[in-house]
Amino acid sequence: MKSKRLYPKVFLIGYWFLFLTAFIFSQPARVPEVISPEVNKDNTVIFRFYAPTANEVKLDAQFLKSPVLMEKNTDGVFSVKVGPVSPDMYPYCFKVDGINVADPKNTAIFPNEGFQYSLVEITGDKPLVHTIKDVPHGTVSYHYYNNPELGIRPVVIYTPPGYEKNVNKDYPVLYLLHGTTDVEETWTKVGRANIILDNLINEGKAEPMIIVMPYGRGYPVISKSSGSLRNWDNLQVFKKDFFNYLMPFVEGNYRVKKDNNSRAIAGFSGGGGTSLYLGLNNPDYFRWVIGFAPGMKTDEFDRNNEVVFNNPEQANKNLKLFWMGVGKDDFVYTILKDYYKILDEKNIKYESFLSDGGHTWMNCKLFLSTVAQKLFK
């Protein structure tokens, strides 16, 4: 009797097993819910990436010294917890079996022609100068202007809080150039230029100003013909675009003051080299010239400083601010020291600012928030 009852039971269990197996395999592969990045209150951050077919995923982030391995769970989700991380906003990506991939669960993307990074923001206990707060916000506007030789070009323009309503007020203007493979959106999306100004203006630390962020080159750097951002031909094409088409567009459509006392130019990296070249050589246009870790080769010193070297005394009189910032670990610091030495020898006045860190957008935010408090005062 016992064995008789046992047999059908086992049989039934076998059926159930078959049924369950068939059921499980007939389901579409379950894609697990992935949240990334998850910033914790203690400033640690968990990064997650769903990649069931990948063998190895590493996190590469600008707060890390080197990429760290992520661990794969049975759902195919790689994850790693890092930190605590010093509050700031950092670029990062996943290295998926050696290929750099932005975080598909994060809409904060680093706009760039050469790579794809995501951005993670660790705010910490108290808001930073680039933290989005409940203060009056300016407007970031996307425009097109036509350059008959180059075609239709994009430009992003920041107007300070109150611009739309103070219809009789004219504003000073800062032209702000991006780095080598960046684009016209990089200064707002990675550099938070608009938020920095919103916060400084709200605290009475910066003059309300308009910021013009163009696509800062003649041709894309990645195209064969163009070379680097400071390639002579590309720079000449951009210079023509800047003075003949961009500035007239801005001055025709915005209430900007049109004297050199109310016009500044700044730029990061390759764009810093451009800002010195355009700014220092055009004293009728600019009395405020700024380089954020400006990219320069030694043989570019002369071309960037033609007017200044010609008549240092006149340059000192004209320039209300000639400011350069760089990080101690930045690869451009060495050449910048050579440049400072030449400026010292020629008695050309400038302000230099030395920060920690390297050639990063964390430093860009620091440089802009520092220099914005000096402009147009």
Place this chain on the structure above:
Amino acid sequence: MKSKRLYPKVFLIGYWFLFLTAFIFSQPARVPEVISPEVNKDNTVIFRFYAPTANEVKLDAQFLKSPVLMEKNTDGVFSVKVGPVSPDMYPYCFKVDGINVADPKNTAIFPNEGFQYSLVEITGDKPLVHTIKDVPHGTVSYHYYNNPELGIRPVVIYTPPGYEKNVNKDYPVLYLLHGTTDVEETWTKVGRANIILDNLINEGKAEPMIIVMPYGRGYPVISKSSGSLRNWDNLQVFKKDFFNYLMPFVEGNYRVKKDNNSRAIAGFSGGGGTSLYLGLNNPDYFRWVIGFAPGMKTDEFDRNNEVVFNNPEQANKNLKLFWMGVGKDDFVYTILKDYYKILDEKNIKYESFLSDGGHTWMNCKLFLSTVAQKLFK
């Protein structure tokens, strides 16, 4: 003698070989120049992706029926030539050993919370309705407004050409909602809403209007608590945000007409469900209600149409346009046919528009350019 001379020669060659090998290996790995996508005049497109460590890369694009294999060259660059492709702007990505990756050489990114696609534009011989042309361009502005319950929220606002200068003119306003995992930038960057309006206004085919593109949900869809875009709780949070904070922000900062005759609401997919829910149930606010492949479940018909079903005659009088568009191959078409049937039975007037294709942003551009010519006339 011969052998005596030969030996040193071989020896020397050996040294050279060693030297050359050491030299080659001491160089950093050469990263080849990669241009992608390259759109040719015959509407074929070459896609390229540098991935020396990858085994298999496929191109997945919305003009393809299924992903196509890319071929790897000795430099580690995968490439494929496809087409000719029917002129339009399409999302695409690379499937790198099974992982979806956006094109790192392309700054045209599809803003989305759930995935990362790039965008490729094939213009063809003559400009399309969404082609950026040398016509007067409106302004796309990025703003923040404060919702004390949800925090600071982003909104993108289009103003038509001339808005800044015609300071005494008020404009009608279209509230335009994105799809389920999209964000406030998706309608301009993928849907080209601004460019479509620039072109139609220039040709006299559309009334100059303001377009408001908010972050169209209470909470991110990817977060655990929120469920889908049309999840009841999420929808209620968004509804409150819409009427209590977004609309007052728009009406306080822009010269918009404030009557229901000058206010339209439209949305795509999940946002289309939202636009019907908000639009049809609030006749005091909207006389123009539009769904682009609107996402609805059968049990949402009643909630979306409470006011309309209650008094169809009154609804017909109120609605100046009740318009829905969908693609023949769209998965929402089946349920939309059920919805049309109910509307017919109840004698509720609407316009339906049937296009080719599926649940895509190519169709969104077509729907918007069609309906924009009917609005506020």
